Amino acid sequence: MRLEGDRMKLYNTLTKKVEDFSTNEKGIVAMYTCGPTVYHFAHIGNLRTYIFEDILQKSLEYLGYEVKRVMNITDVGHMTSDGDTGEDKMQKGAEREHKTVYEIADFYTKAFMNDIDKLNIKLPGIVEKASDHIDTYIEMIQKLLEKDYAYQAGGNIYFDVSKFPNYYELSGKSGEDLLVGVREDVEEDKSKRNPADFGLWFTLSKFENQVMQWDSPWGRGYPGWHIECSGISYKYLGEYLDIHCGGVDNIFPHHTNEIAQSESFLGHKWCNYWCHGEHLNDNTGKMSKSKGEFLTLSLLESKGYEPLVYRLFCLNSHYRSQLVFSYEAIDATKNAYQKLLGRTAFIRDNRFGEKELDKIEKYEMEFKRALENDLNTANALTTLYDVLKSDCTNETKFCLIESFDRVLSLGLLKEEKLEYELEQYIETQIQKRNEAKKQKQYELADKIRSELLEKGIELKDGREGTTYTIKK
Ligand code: AMP
Ligand code: ZN
Numbered sequence: 504m505r506l507e508g509d510r511m512k513l514y515n516t517l518t519k520k521v522e523d524f525s526t527n528e529k530g531i532v533a534m535y536t537c538g539p540t541v542y543h544f545a546h547i548g549n550l551r552t553y554i555f556e557d558i559l560q561k562s563l564e565y566l567g568y569e570v571k572r573v574m575n576i577t578d579v580g581h582m583t584s585d586g587d588t589g590e591d592k593m594q595k596g597a598e599r600e601h602k603t604v605y606e607i608a609d610f611y612t613k614a615f616m617n618d619i620d621k622l623n624i625k626l627p628g629i630v631e632k633a634s635d636h637i638d639t640y641i642e643m644i645q646k647l648l649e650k651d652y653a654y655q656a657g658g659n660i661y662f663d664v665s666k667f668p669n670y671y672e673l674s675g676k677s678g679e680d681l682l683v684g685v686r687e688d689v690e691e692d693k694s695k696r697n698p699a700d701f702g703l704w705f706t707l708s709k710f711e712n713q714v715m716q717w718d719s720p721w722g723r724g725y726p727g728w729h730i731e732c733s734g735i736s737y738k739y740l741g742e743y744l745d746i747h748c749g750g751v752d753n754i755f756p757h758h759t760n761e762i763a764q765s766e767s768f769l770g771h772k773w774c775n776y777w778c779h780g781e782h783l784n785d786n787t788g789k790m791s792k793s794k795g796e797f798l799t800l801s802l803l804e805s806k807g808y809e810p811l812v813y814r815l816f817c818l819n820s821h822y823r824s825q826l827v828f829s830y831e832a833i834d835a836t837k838n839a840y841q842k843l844l845g846r847t848a849f850i851r852d853n854r855f856g857e858k859e860l861d862k863i864e865k866y867e868m869e870f871k872r873a874l875e876n877d878l879n880t881a882n883a884l885t886t887l888y889d890v891l892k893s894d895c896t897n898e899t900k901f902c903l904i905e906s907f908d909r910v911l912s913l914g915l916l917k918e919e920k921l922e923y924e925l926e927q928y929i930e931t932q933i934q935k936r937n938e939a940k941k942q943k944q945y946e947l948a949d950k951i952r953s954e955l956l957e958k959g960i961e962l963k964d965g966r967e968g969t970t971y972t973i974k975k
Contacts, residue, residue, distance in 0.1 A: 510523075510566075510871075510875045511523070511524035511562075511563065511566060511874075511875050512524065512875060512876060512877050513746075513776055513778055513877055513878075514778065514823060514877050515775075515776050515777060515778070516673060516754060516777040516778065516779050517672065517673055517775075517776070517777045519675060521877050522776070524776065526568070526745045527743045527745055527775070530567070530568055530569060531568065531569050531570075531571060532563050532568050532569070532570045532571065532572075532745045532746060533571050533740045533741070533743065533744050533745045533746075534559075534560065534563075534570055534571065534572045534573070534744070534745060534746040534747075534748070535572075535573050535574075535732065535735075535736045535740060535744055535746070535747045535748070535774075536553075536556045536572065536573070536574045536627065536747075536748045536749065537574070537575065537577075537732055537748070537749040537753055537757065537758075538574040538575045538576045538577060538630065539576065539577065539611075539612075539615050540577040540578075540581045540592050540593075541576055541577065541578055541593075541607070541608045541611035541612045541615060542581075542592040542593045542595060542596030542607060542608075542611060543596055543611060544611065544614055544615075544618075544797070544799045544801070545614075545615055545618055545799070545800075546790055546791070546797060546798050546799060547783060547790070547798045547799065547800060547803065547813060547828065548750075548782055548783035548784075548789075548790035548791075548798075549750075550618060550619075550622060550800060550813070551780065551782075551783040551817050551826065552748075552749065552750040552780045553619055553622070553624050554622060554624060554814055554817045554818070555748075555780035555817070555822040555878075556748050556780070557619075557622075557623075557624040557625055557912070558818070558822070558878055558880060558910065559746070559748065559778065559878060560572055560625065560627075561625065561909060561910040561912065562874040562875075562878055562910055564909075565871065565874065565909060565910050566871060566874065566875065571628060571629075571740065572627040572628055572629070573627060573628070573629040573630075573631070573735060573736060573739045573740055574627040574629070574630050574631075575630075575631055575632070575633055575731055575732055575735045576608075576612055576615075576630060576631065576632045576633065577633050577728065577731065578593060578604070578608040578612075578632050578633050578634050578715075579591075579593060579604075579633050579634045579715045579725055579726065579731075581593070581728040591713060593607060593608065593715070594712065594713065594714065596611070597714070603714065604714045604715055608632070608634075612632075618799075618800045618810075621800060621804075621810040621811075622800070622810050622811070622813065622814050623811065623814065623912035623913070623914060624912075625912075629739050631735050631738075631739070633726070633731035633735070634715055636731065636734050636735055636738060637717045637719075637726065639734040639735070639737065639738050640703075640704070640726045640730045640731065640734045641704075641719050641720070643730065643733065643734055643737070643764070643768050644660055644703045644704055644719075644726075644730065645720065646768055647662065647703065647764060647767055647768055648660065650767060650768075651663075651666065652666045652667065652763075652764075652767040652768075653703055654696065655721060656694035656695065656696070657693075657694030658705075658706040658721070658722060658724075659694070659702055659703075659704060659705050659706060659721075659724075660702070660703045660704040660721055661694075661695055661696070661700040661701065661702055661703065662700055662701050662702075662703055662760065662763060662764055662767075663696055663697065663700055664697055664699045664700055664701070664763060665696070665697055666767070667763040667766070667767055669762075669766075670699070670759065670763055671759070672762075673754060673755070673758055673759050673762055673777060674754050674755040674759050676755070701727060701729060701756060701760050702727035703726070703727050703729075703730050703764065704719060704721055704724055704725070704726055704727065704730075705724045705725055705726075705727065706719075706721060706722040706723065706724035713725055728757070729756070729757055729760035729761050729764065730764060732757070732761050733761050733764050733765040733768070736761075736765070737765065737768075737769075742769050742771070742773070743773070743774075744773055744774035744775070745774070745775055745776060746774070746775075746776045746777075746778055747761075747774045747776070747777050747778070748777075748778045748779065748780070749779060749780075750779060750780050750781075750782060751779045751780065751781055751782060752782070753779065754777075754779055758777060762774070779823075780822045780823070781822065781823050781824055781825045781826070782825055782826075783817075783825075783826050783827075783828055784825055784826070784827050784828065785798070785827070785828050785829075786827065786829060790828070798828065800813065803833070806830075807837075807927060807930075808833055808837055809837075809840070809924065809927065811840065811913050811914050812833065812836055812837045812840045813833070813836075814912065814913060815836050815839070815840050815843075815913055816828075816832070816833055816836040817880075818880040818881070818883075818884060818911065818913075819836065819880075819881055819884065820880075820881065821877075821878075821879065821880070821881065822878055822880070823877070837927075840913075840924070841924050841927070841928060843891075843913070843915070844914075844915065844924045845924075846891050847891075847904050847915040847916060848916075850891075850897045850900045850901050850904065851901060851904075851916050853897050854897050854898050854901050855896065855897050855898065856896025856897055856898045856899065857896055857898060857899070858896075858898050858899055858902060859895060859896060859898075859899045862893075862895050862899050863899060863902055863903060863906075866886060866889070866890050866893075866895075866903050867903070867906060869886045869889075870883055870886045870887075870906075870907055870910075873885075873886060874910065880911075883907070883910070883911065884911070886907070887903075887904070887907050887911070890903045890904070890907075901916075904916060925973075929955065929960055929971055932951055932954075932955055933962065933969045933971070935951055936948045936951040936952060936962075936969070937969065939951065955971070959973060959974040960972075960973050960974075961973075961974065
């Protein structure tokens with residue numbers, strides 16, 4: 504039997520090619536996605552990566568696969584540099600807010616869950632905290648030591664990259680190129696055999712103020728950042744992974760190190776497809792938590808952008824292209840989203856006509872072809888617009904919108920979404936009317952008021968400004 508999903512084509516960072524996708528176990532995808540470091544709010548760049556991963560999972564499900572997906576929550580071990588240098592991010596967060604690392608982790612994990620819920624991102628079936636799996640990391644590190652892939656130096660345990668010949672395969676770069684990125688390590692940690700060696704376990708010798716610590720055969724300490732994903736993936740998905748994802752910054756060193764330690768530990772190839780989402784940039788360059796205006800989903804909301812406007816903004820471009828955020832661009836998307844919701848709401852409320860099965864099949868096929876083409880979400884949206892423009896009955900259109908929204912997840916048929924959009928629309932019209940009155944353009948002001956009235960929205964000017972009532 505040929506699964507629909509067998510046509511899926513995905514770009515694989517490992518081979519640098521778009522490849523036909525196939526799974527180890529027929530019809531089942533074992534998928535691992537690196538989760539957030541919970542020392543601060545996620546910025547909308549981070550959230551772009553989670554939207555891409557959500558689309559990947561939902562596309563595979565739409566094509567007939569069952570997806571077993573695991574995500575970690577990084578609450579220990581991630582340094583301010585993605586190598587082993589700098590401060591511990593969690594520790595930094597705790598100092599910033601005068602809280603314990605546990606409180607920080609708890610607070611920002613909840614904030615993350617809240618964000619992804621607002622973006623209609625499906626929470627992976629298994630979400631695990633890094634600090635809950637210390638035993639698994641210790642078991643893996645012990646085996647890596649036994650197999651001579653790891654060594655103890657200066658109180659810490661390091662992975663010896665010279666023992667893993669394919670170390671640079673994923674990044675496609677030479678050791679020389681990448682040394683630039685780890686130069687800090689060279690100066691700081693003279694106990695390493697090779698500058699590119701990375702930490703598997705740190706003892707107190709590294710950071711004396713580290714709060715999260717556990718006993719280990721090598722002294723009290725804590726795990727390196729990379730081992731957590733190898734450990735959690737091994738524990739919940741076993742020895743073979745189909746897909747591993749993250750943002751492009753994860754390629755080196757994080758995913759490179761994950762491959763080295765997992766394959767050395769397991770003794771065979773670990774993951775077949777490595778999929779990476781490109782970054783969201785602002786006009787000054789890559790968006791990061793430490794730079795400029797901290798662009799969170801809540802900030803966007805406070806400026807009047809509904810979270811799903813941001814989801815649509817991301818879906819309009821391909822996940823492997825850099826995307827530049829600007830308020831002009833998101834304004835255009837906001838407009839487009841309002842129009843889209845207006846059209847889908849009309850169809851929802853006017854479900855007349857036959858259900859035309861041939862047309863449903865045709866458009867669903869087009870939609871699938873777009874997804875199978877390395878997740879071409881822009882083309883998938885074009886198919887949606889084609890349906891709205893088509894001569895299909897509203898019943899057919901309704902069925903197709905419902906079907907596509909299983910992947911797009913734009914809340915296209917939900918009543919309350921329309922209400923939110925309606926509120927935004929009325930507020931904008933009120934502002935326009937106020938502006939017109941200020942400029943003494945009374946005709947325009949009256950026109951706005953009567954247009955709203957025609958739609959059943961009555962404005963009242965009072966001491967609190969302009970309020971409105973909606974006649975049902
Ligand atoms: P972190 O919370 O720092 O561990 O990052 C969470 C996820 O966001 C990782 O998969 C990163 O690769 C990704 N990421 C970081 N910066 C950006 C960005 N500017 N645009 C898109 N994804 C990003
Ligand atoms: Zn990871």
